[in-house]
Amino acid sequence: MAGVEITEETKQPAERAGSADVVVGIAGAVSAEDVRVRAQQMIQELGSGVSSLRFVFTWPGAGPEAASGDGQAANTPALTLVPYAPPAPAAGGEIWSAVSANQRAVLALADSLNARACIVIGSDLAALDARAIQLFAYAILDRQCGLVMPVYPAAKYEGLINSGILCPLSRALYGKKVRYPLAFDFAVSGALCGRLARIPAALDSSGTSLLWPVTVAATQFPQVPVGQVHVDVRHEVATGGLELSAVLGQIAGSLFYEMDQCASHWQRIRGAQATPIWGNAAEGEADGQPIDPQPMLDSFLLGSKSLDEVWRLLLPPNTLLELRRLTRMAPDQFQMPDELWASIVYDFALAYRLRTISRVHLLGALTPLYLGWVASYVREVSNLSSAAAEQRLERFSRAWEEKKPYLLSRWRWPDRFNP
Amino acid sequence: MWEQVEQSLHSSMGRVMNRMATLLPGVLAFIVAFLFFLLIGWLLSLLVRWILTALRFDERMSRGASAMAEWSPRATPSLLISRIVFWCFVIAGVVVGVSSFEAGTSENLVSGWILGYVPRVVGAAILLLAGNVLARFVSRSVLITGVNLNLSYARLLSMGVRWMILVLTGAMVLDHLALGGAIVELGFGILFGGIVFALSLAVGLGSRDLVSRSLEREAARPVEIPQPEKVHHF
Structure with missing residues (x-):
């Protein structure tokens, strides 16, 4: 599949807009009126600090009525509204595929407008906030970052797929300490926009094609500086009707696919570099009632009882032994060591590459193990504050980095079962 | 007498050698x-x-969700x-x-028979192979889906599905090889019919009270407002 190209429907309003300093793109369905009101409000809030900049706001809504309708009526010298034609998402993916397709379309549009910075935000418009936009623009335009990722307020029970797999794996592989490698909101410099948009969107085995900006920046443009900004944004992800195993399969599958594609790059990277962070950390959520990890533990125990024959094909004997030991632990003492969870994910990534079993089955078999890790994590951080839980996650990520030689060894010599 | 025996042995040996020479x-x-x-x-x-x-x-x-890669x-x-x-x-x-x-x-006897039977053997081998691959794939799918749905009987369900497909495959293979004749069809029909009948009886009679109690409880239960999840994975 080739990189994203701008459709004719988007071309006309984009040509009328001419050029822009900052393109703010919404990567999901939203009403034109909401965008107009929020954009005007944001420009007013930004005030004189950014008065010299020309902003273009774009959202998926190109069509005859959108091209000629209410969007353009609000255009001013400082603010232009340009709808874009939403690309058709890949058949297999759910929300993330559609979001990634829209993100690519926004980047392509920003490239065509020769923007100096492109800020992509989620469709709930939570990040369409003067402070967040200012920080993103500052990191790109003033601090010369190529890619800026967000750091959301600490919440110990939120985004656990990110905390448990995406963040530590991405950090260990690509050597960038980025807290949210798959975020709804991020900012890209003008130079990187076109390159990101032009990268072919390859489909993994589940038909999902996600955009991993940190992976692309770290592997294809390693000289590009990556930064992070603290944003006080809390996204409302519509999870109704979504099955954990399906979503975990899509996200982890896409990450494993990228890992396979970029193997020659990440094998050369050792350790992880700290990335500069701007802004003040927003206050995390209040530490509420502790959560009962028993349902997750039950899922893990059921998996270990029933999926033994599948795990046996994917995991080495040492890991299986450790898992068996975990199943015999009392629930109040249940704790999955960081190294064990890291090696499990590494082994699954390797099995994904080797196609040891069907990839759909492989990703499905990861869910009970992931729930085992969640049970262990929830039990461990139940008495910690959100900030302390973040520190715990930092130690957790370091364990993944220290375990990377195991991945390298197994990746290079997969037949040697116990390196 | 010995001469006759010797002559007879010579002639049979000659026939054997002749036969071998023609083979x-x-x-x-x-x-x-x-x-x-x-x-x-x-x-x-x-x-x-x-x-x-x-x-x-x-x-x-x-690049696509390749079925071929998934099956093998x-x-x-x-x-x-x-x-x-x-x-x-x-x-x-x-x-x-x-x-x-x-x-x-x-x-032309052997080749006529073999040539006539080879397509059946090839077809049966393909059926057997496809049945085995299908049984393994489907049973594993059922097992993993069942575990992810927290079904405690997922393993049993997966084994049941596996054996159903294997038995069906075995019956098809025998039928294709024209072995067993009507016995296979009859046996298979009785086996499948028996399973369905046994399940119907078990659900219809054995669980009648259970089902009615469950329905009554369901009807009398007030509408529950779903509690928001405290752990967010996404």
Whole structure:
């Protein structure tokens, strides 16, 4: 599949807009009126600090009525509204595929407008906030970052797929300490926009094609500086009707696919570099009632009882032994060591590459193990504050980095079962 | 008397030698035909693999949700196709070898029987292979889905599905080979009918009270407002 190209429907309003300093793109369905009101409000809030900049706001809504309708009526010298034609998402993916397709379309549009910075935000418009936009623009335009990722307020029970797999794996592989490698909101410099948009969107085995900006920046443009900004944004992800195993399969599958594609790059990277962070950390959520990890533990125990024959094909004997030991632990003492969870994910990534079993089955078999890790994590951080839980996650990520030689060894010599 | 025995032994030995002498060209023809097809199959499979590699067939297949890769995860699609080509030629070599063997012996009985039966055997082998792959794939799918739905009987369900498919495959294979005749059809019909009947009885009679109590409880239960989840994975 080739990189994203701008459709004719988007071309006309984009040509009328001419050029822009900052393109703010919404990567999901939203009403034109909401965008107009929020954009005007944001420009007013930004005030004189950014008065010299020309902003273009774009959202998926190109069509005859959108091209000629209410969007353009609000255009001013400082603010232009340009709808874009939403690309058709890949058949297999759910929300993330559609979001990634829209993100690519926004980047392509920003490239065509020769923007100096492109800020992509989620469709709930939570990040369409003067402070967040200012920080993103500052990191790109003033601090010369190529890619800026967000750091959301600490919440110990939120985004656990990110905390448990995406963040530590991405950090260990690509050597960038980025807290949210798959975020709804991020900012890209003008130079990187076109390159990101032009990268072919390859489909993994589940038909999902996600955009991993940190992976692309770290592997294809390693000289590009990556930064992070603290944003006080809390996204409302519509999870109704979504099955954990399906979503975990899509996200982890896409990450494993990228890992396979970029193997020659990440094998050369050792350790992880700290990335500069701007802004003040927003206050995390209040530490509420502790959560009962028993349902997750039950899922893990059921998996270990029933999926033994599948795990046996994917995991080495040492890991299986450790898992068996975990199943015999009392629930109040249940704790999955960081190294064990890291090696499990590494082994699954390797099995994904080797196609040891069907990839759909492989990703499905990861869910009970992931729930085992969640049970262990929830039990461990139940008495910690959100900030302390973040520190715990930092130690957790370091364990993944220290375990990377195991991945390298197994990746290079997969037949040697116990390196 | 000894002369007659000796003469008789000589003549039977002569017949045996004569028979062997007439068989030898046939055996030779069989070996030559088989080796010839083996060589062609090997060369063609290499050619097919080379062409598919040049066309980046594996990459194209792996871009989409490739069914071929899912069903045979260890073999790449190009390897699978080249192997199919090779084995087709091996089978053709055996068939042609048998024909040439009989052309050499001027008798047509064995090859006539084998040639008539080979398509059935090939069809049965394909059925058996497909049935096994299907049973493994479906049972594993059921097992993993069941575990992810927290069904404590997921393993039992998966084993049941696996054996159902294997039994069905076995019956189809026997039927295809024309072995067992009506016994297979009858036995299979009785077995399947029996399972369905047993399940109907178990649910209809055994669980009648349970089902009615469950329905009453369900009807009397007030509408519950779903509690928001405290742990967010996404």
